[in-house]
Amino acid sequence: MQLDGKIIVVTGGSGNLGRAVVAMAKERGASVALVERQGKPSTPASDGVVGGFPADMMDPASCREMVDAVLAKTGRIDALIHTVGGFRIAELSEEDPTAWDQMMALNAKTTLNMMQAVSPGMIERGAGRIVAVTAGAGFNAPAGLASYAASKAAVLRLCESAANECKGHGLTVNTVMPSIIDTPQNRAAMPDADTSKWVTPEEIAEVMLFLVSDAARAVTGAHIPITGKG
Numbered sequence: 161m162q163l164d165g166k167i168i169v170v171t172g173g174s175g176n177l178g179r180a181v182v183a184m185a186k187e188r189g190a191s192v193a194l195v196e197r198q199g200k201p202s203t204p205a206s207d208g209v210v211g212g213f214p215a216d217m218m219d220p221a222s223c224r225e226m227v228d229a230v231l232a233k234t235g236r237i238d239a240l241i242h243t244v245g246g247f248r249i250a251e252l253s254e255e256d257p258t259a260w261d262q263m264m265a266l267n268a269k270t271t272l273n274m275m276q277a278v279s280p281g282m283i284e285r286g287a288g289r290i291v292a293v294t295a296g297a298g299f300n301a302p303a304g305l306a307s308y309a310a311s312k313a314a315v316l317r318l319c320e321s322a323a324n325e326c327k328g329h330g331l332t333v334n335t336v337m338p339s340i341i342d343t344p345q346n347r348a349a350m351p352d353a354d355t356s357k358w359v360t361p362e363e364i365a366e367v368m369l370f371l372v373s374d375a376a377r378a379v380t381g382a383h384i385p386i387t388g389k390g
Contacts, residue, residue, distance in 0.1 A: 164189035172243035180361035223277035239372035267311035323381035332380035
């Protein structure tokens with residue numbers, strides 16, 4: 161599955177999943193624009209990387225400015241892969257409004273802001289792909305994950321609605337739903353866990369890049385579970 165010539169905006173490119181997405185996209189011929197936190201030294205352009213573009217993803221205007229900067233350099237955006245998000249464990253009795261708002265902002269608001277920033281240009285061109293990260297907790301929330309699960313449920317419904325709105329405009333919107341990701345941080349947090357069934361960032365990246373490829377042109381509104389080895 162090649163992505164020759166495609167221009168892909170990737171958020172969270174310095175994270176475990178984001179790095180896997182960027183590396184795999186470059187290997188397959190895409191050019192990647194990295195969305196970076198404001199104030200962070202910008203990533204220079206290199207082979208397969210258009211450059212780093214600062215944005216406050218909590219701020220719709222900042223997201224639009226970032227997209228305008230990418231478009232000024234590349235002329236178009238073929239796909240958005242949004243990997244930014246947060247996680248929180250807290251019993252309902254311990255939940256507080258500030259933490260709730262933070263989860264909604266990190267997971268749902270950043271998704272909304274990025275989608276609103278990139279989708280007008282994609283609709284105007286009649287082509288585009290958007291892929292976000294959700295979680296099975298958004299469908300069936302375990303105990304102790306109320307704010308996280310609610311925020312991921314919001315992302316699911318947001319992406320479903322966007323997919324339906326964009327039908328007929330050449331723009332697809334899909335999500336992936338990983339289980340526990342095999343990262344150094346998760347291994348450190350769960351030293352006694354059986355990691356053999358965890359999913360790797362590369363396995364998730366493979367599915368995300370399929371969804372932005374031409375092969376997935378007829379797939380929209382889907383939530384694809386990536387839950388590890390059977």
